[in-house]
Amino acid sequence: MSETGDGPGRSSGGVAFLLAQLGAHAAALFAERIARLDLTPAQAGLLRMIAVTPGLSQQAYAKRLGTPPSRFVILVDAMQDRGLIERRPGQPDRRSYALHLTEAGQHLLRQLGAVGKAHDDDLCAALTLEERVTLRELLTRVAQQQNLTAGVHPGYRQPSDT
Amino acid sequence: MSETGDGPGRSSGGVAFLLAQLGAHAAALFAERIARLDLTPAQAGLLRMIAVTPGLSQQAYAKRLGTPPSRFVILVDAMQDRGLIERRPGQPDRRSYALHLTEAGQHLLRQLGAVGKAHDDDLCAALTLEERVTLRELLTRVAQQQNLTAGVHPGYRQPSDT
DNA sequence: TATTGTTATACTCTATAACTATA
């Protein structure tokens, strides 16, 4: 209601603020939804990443996700224990493992896709179909110009307080 | 590049994913910028909140920010030590303090406004002025429909891994 | 007895770095 001067499209927030606010909201809502599939956002991200590019080494995935190897191991452990992914012995380098989805993992991935679609629909409930296409197009352009690689986004960093 | 079916405006990400990705990016970039003013996102948020609605009690602000009182105290301490805000004895309830910006705090707030504007401009570099207005309008509608109170957004929750 | 602000404590999450096994 009471902001500074009106630049291009300001007055009640600014695009950056709206993006941060809606981004946090979307992420929180998504986490809530996939919790019903017993998945965390990180697990869902890895599931999708392996589906898109299977057979890489753990380090390769960890690097793409921006996760340190130590953190990545427990992520893989949990998903392997649940039978969602498997570690196949590396060829020819026996130090490394190649990660692949199991049958169960592929099944869960399909469920995840449905959940993601519903999530998207809910979030865009305020928009017409045309507006929604427009929004997606604008956001895509911004993301590209900002050099954000499609497919993965970094886990939210916690802004410190002290 | 390779996604499931194309619903309304899908194919390379979906609106929700783009929002989460761009939101995290915008927040990280903003944190970086205001670090030059020696401010954390939480501090910047409080500064603005006090500017908009001065004289409330600590609990009132803490509640609005969704921060537990214990966390809020150290936030206020740091900003008071820097001379940005002051605690005035509560009237008539002497248990509470009323928070206000100091002269220095108001000065920093103006700088913060300039930084925020630059941040917004950078983020929207890919868009024309018209497109930027459109984007802001669409995001505002979505935010309203999702019941997000304008002015503050919750500190990003960390999605757990294990 | 309830409430404001504060301090103390315990817990979660994360990354750095030591370790092993292959190369």
Added chain:
DNA sequence: TATAGTTATAGAGTATAACAATA
């Protein structure tokens, strides 16, 4: 000697709950 994966440890950040002063 260097690298993939793993484990151990320490640090930061968070919230819960005990505490003192005022109502």
